[in-house]
Amino acid sequence: MSDSQVRIAGGDTIRSLHADLPVNATFHIWLKATKPDVPGSLSFSNVRGKFGEVSVTNAEEYEFRIFHVFGGGSVELDYDTYQTSVSVAYWFALADVLETGITVLHTNPGNAPPNIPDSYHFRPPFGWMNDPNGFGRFGGRPHLFYQHYSHGLRWNTMHWGHAVSSDYLRWRHMPIFLFPSEDLTARPDKRGGAYSGSAVPLADGPGIRVFFTEQVQDRSPEQQIQLTATSSDLITAGNADVILPYRPLDEGLTTDFRDPYVFKGPDGRWKMLLGSQSDEGGVVLLYETHDHTAATGWTYIGKLLVEKHYRTTAIECPCLLPLDGPATDPATRWVLILGLMNSEDQSTRRKNLTMAIVGWFDGQTFAKEFEQELDFGTDNYAFQAFVDGDAIVGIGWLANWADTGPAIDFPTAMTLPRNIHLSAGELHTPPIGAAESLRSHILDRTRLAAGEQVSFINGAVEILFELERPGAHFRLKLQHPTVRLEVVVDDEGLAICHEDGGAAESPHYIAKGARPKRLRIFLDYGSIEVFADRGRWAGTKRISGFEPVQSARLIAETGAVLHATVWALKP
Incomplete structure (x- = not known):
């Protein structure tokens, strides 16, 4: 996000958003009036003074406004928070937006994305x-x-x-x-x-x-x-x-x-x-x-x-x-x-x-x-x-x-x-081949296979291991601050065990009868995705909140795990 600040002068609360623009920039802004009888507005100014404004009268829902700045340069967007609420403001240059995307200037606490820069899954801005x-x-x-x-x-x-x-x-x-x-x-x-x-x-x-x-x-x-x-x-x-x-x-x-x-x-x-x-x-x-x-x-x-x-x-x-x-x-x-x-x-x-x-x-x-x-x-x-x-x-x-x-x-x-x-x-249904490009560096190649605890540096991890025979029993225990989380293969099949302490009993997330030999598990802030035998079985589970999985331990019969690798991932 670009710079923003709140100025208080003479009892009025003015919020300012700053943007350094190329020529021919387009703003998309959603704003609403905070009072039914007073219009809301947002003004545009540069070193030569105010040169434009958008306004709304709706106090129930944010209204969409478009504003074009043809000259580029340093621009200030000002609005009085006593009269106006702004939900979203972003700008883009139509000529190259497909290559550069939008620049988000402002969201508010009610619609802001989570602050998880290491996450590699797609989320809206x-x-x-x-x-x-x-x-x-x-x-x-x-x-x-x-x-x-x-x-x-x-x-x-x-x-x-x-x-x-x-x-x-x-x-x-x-x-x-x-x-x-x-x-x-x-x-x-x-x-x-x-x-x-x-x-x-x-x-x-x-x-x-x-x-x-x-x-x-x-x-x-x-x-x-x-x-x-x-x-x-x-x-x-x-x-x-x-x-x-x-x-x-x-x-x-x-x-x-x-x-x-x-x-x-x-x-x-x-x-x-x-x-x-x-x-x-x-x-x-x-x-x-x-x-x-x-x-x-x-x-x-x-x-x-x-x-x-x-x-x-x-x-x-x-x-x-x-x-x-x-x-x-x-x-x-x-x-x-x-x-x-x-x-x-x-x-x-x-x-x-x-x-x-x-x-x-x-x-x-x-x-x-x-x-x-x-x-x-x-x-x-x-x-x-x-x-x-x-x-x-x-x-x-x-x-x-x-x-x-x-x-x-x-x-x-x-x-x-x-x-x-x-x-x-x-x-x-395996992950696309390009998913390997998410790999940053190897965290472990020996300890997980030996049954030891492997700690993670953040919440973005890929775990890959192969069993000595299809359906060999194991329990991958994933340490999470608020959720009991495991991946298990036993006589019943392949399962994701997810218990969050809620009043209702958690569903049993299982592929009945699955006897996988090769497991590939992706962890991210708020999710786990399990792919067995190159996508023959796939299991995806959302984890409430954005606390990361902190470590893993693989419990299996002696000799059941041929090898295991843990990768740190990056977006």
Whole structure:
């Protein structure tokens, strides 16, 4: 953040934010009046004096303002905290923002990100975040959009945040990409906004087309409808158009109708998946269009899948990808990934599971071959993936709705990006190969394997070890200040043991029957991710707070551990 200070003079409290700008800089500022009858304002000045101002009258919610500074140089932003509250202020230069990102001048204690510079997981620069959206490679770079609310750490009116990267691991924050309607942003009443969706390249030029659900809670007859918008500069979205104003008729669906995922089918046509719910269970709906731009002409094909497991209500965030060959080959298997909203595995008490179903997709129907859980830890939710060259890359929300809600401060992260592939008839989801670039230096190569305690210098660690035989029993005890945390393999399978001392009994995070030989475990401030046998089993668990894991000890039968390495990681 740039310099800021509070000046008190003559009984007035003035806050000043300082910025050294290039030419043609753009400010994005959210501010509100502190009193209903007195406007709030923020002024811009330089050595020649005041040259601009933005003002608002809303005292309920922060209003968005744009201000351009063409000349560059040293600029002061001043506002009276008695009359004005500022939530977020950042600036960027449109000409090079994709290379440099935004510069955040100001957040406040209610929406500030955690101060954990050693953390390597993606987090927003301010505010709330949930589902990944529009994940893809556009203009040569990976882009990540996400569900976002700027003004607090609690879920509220949904926007799309945005970041770009070169390696999926190190991200530059972009300006807010997609805004809800002005009516929805007038009050922080959680009525809706720009919900989850996807993005595809523009058909006739550079840029992208995004698809998203607009929710308005009190709208009748449809709370949720589907919209599309385009962006030629990959930085801001244009006006959105409605493409699906109604649910399919005579299908017995609830008002759940959301999360459009758009992709090219085996027949070369654009397809769209949507999540919904019926009396039968969760539903995946399939649409298609003959329009090569995907802008219009969307027609309903039918129910692609009905999910009855685990008392699922609605399906969320479905995506479908060719898995072991080109999309146009009828022999190619596809993987259908879907979040099971309100589901519960009663044998383990795990909720909101994510399933991956492998089968064949002919453009109209999906024939299942087998299915497996995407993540036995369940904190890899709303997973979204796309085909990047010859590999599938995906990312999920490192959280679970079982642990949060609209009344809970909940700063979260995204998971490590993962590949998806078939191996010996099983689905594997290992971390992307670039994850090795996070390694800073080796902390240990002998003591952990010998059963000794290994201390960590910070909370960013990778532990890699191999067992003498598949399924050899072990217990990796991870010392954490507030949580009992272990990774265990025993006769029942591979498990993450997580006990935080809460009143409710913790779910049993287990991959039943798993007999792994090779373990790779990533620790970060607030999370653990376990990958066994190169992603044959993956388990992701959020850890409340940001206290680091301090040390590890590996307890196993004599000779069961062939070798073990502990790496310090850096972002």
